[in-house]
Amino acid sequence: MLNTLMGDYPVTRQFKTHTDKFAFADVKGSPATAFKRVVRNFEFDVAELAIMTFLIAKVHAKPYRLLPFVVMARFQHPFLVYNAARGTLAPEDLNGKRVGVRSYSVTTGAWMRTILAEDHGVDPSRINWVTFEDAHVAEFRDPSNVQRAPAGKEITAMLLAGELDAAILGAVPQDSKLKPVIPNPEEAGKRWGEKHGAIQLNHLVAVKKNRSREMADDVYRLLVESKQAAGNPPMLPHGLEANRRNLEVAIDCAHSQGMIPRRFTVDELFE
Numbered sequence: 001m002l003n004t005l006m007g008d009y010p011v012t013r014q015f016k017t018h019t020d021k022f023a024f025a026d027v028k029g030s031p032a033t034a035f036k037r038v039v040r041n042f043e044f045d046v047a048e049l050a051i052m053t054f055l056i057a058k059v060h061a062k063p064y065r066l067l068p069f070v071v072m073a074r075f076q077h078p079f080l081v082y083n084a085a086r087g088t089l090a091p092e093d094l095n096g097k098r099v100g101v102r103s104y105s106v107t108t109g110a111w112m113r114t115i116l117a118e119d120h121g122v123d124p125s126r127i128n129w130v131t132f133e134d135a136h137v138a139e140f141r142d143p144s145n146v147q148r149a150p151a152g153k154e155i156t157a158m159l160l161a162g163e164l165d166a167a168i169l170g171a172v173p174q175d176s177k178l179k180p181v182i183p184n185p186e187e188a189g190k191r192w193g194e195k196h197g198a199i200q201l202n203h204l205v206a207v208k209k210n211r212s213r214e215m216a217d218d219v220y221r222l223l224v225e226s227k228q229a230a231g232n233p234p235m236l237p238h239g240l241e242a243n244r245r246n247l248e249v250a251i252d253c254a255h256s257q258g259m260i261p262r263r264f265t266v267d268e269l270f271e
Contacts, residue, residue, distance in 0.1 A: 035047075044208075048203050049204065049205070051201045055251065064208060067206065073235050077180070080182060083177055094165070129142075156173065
């Protein structure tokens with residue numbers, strides 16, 4: 001039996017019926033809550049993992065390699081929000097502001113910093129980032145313009161109270177006072193995809209390096225069959241070549257922010 005961390009998505013529904021092969025972790029809420037268990041404790045043979053977490057883990061020789069199977073991807077533009085009840089806020093206004101994010105190294109935050117820098121001329125080093133937990137990979141160190149929120153504070157409550165100027169959230173908020181900082185975020189995401197010829201990856205699947213190639217191939221086969229059973233949803237490519245460009249821009253995103261010391265080649269991620 002392979003100890004496995006995998007979220008509940010249409011593309012993984014059939015995969016998670018294979019309880020004869022996989023011992024699935026019972027994780028409440030998002031599987032991201034268990035990513036530290038992957039890259040710190042090495043608890044899982046097969047694991048859903050955020051791409052930025054994987055890249056940082058590779059820097060520190062954590063014992064996982066990637067499978068070219070995407071379980072979550074999205075354009076991140078709608079997830080940076082501000083409290084419109086306190087006035088308007090544009091991307092160009094963010095220099096010097098306090099912006100909340102769960103952890104500095106989370107994938108949505110990394111993509112958002114790249115979007116702000118490339119498309120809006122914002123210098124992320126001039127933003128005061130406020131975080132609520134440390135990185136998944138224990139060795140990662142936040143830059144000097146990051147501070148930890150006081151214990152017990154919650155990101156949305158701080159935004160509504162005016163203790164933050166903006167925040168990167170994990171989901172589009174339901175509160176009507178919270179508006180996207182980037183105007184027309186869906187259209188902006190579409191333009192980004194066309195410009196880069198890529199999508200913004202969130203979570204893929206990793207396997208322990210000490211497991212056999214045959215085992216990894218079997219996991220990948222079952223994942224692809226599960227995706228096909230779900231009707232091959234869009235924005236979730238599988239296969240190395242189908243993801244090569246997506247991974248190239250993810251590597252560039254991490255490297256440009258100093259999260260990894262060099263640009264890995266795509267093929268290195270699968271060694």
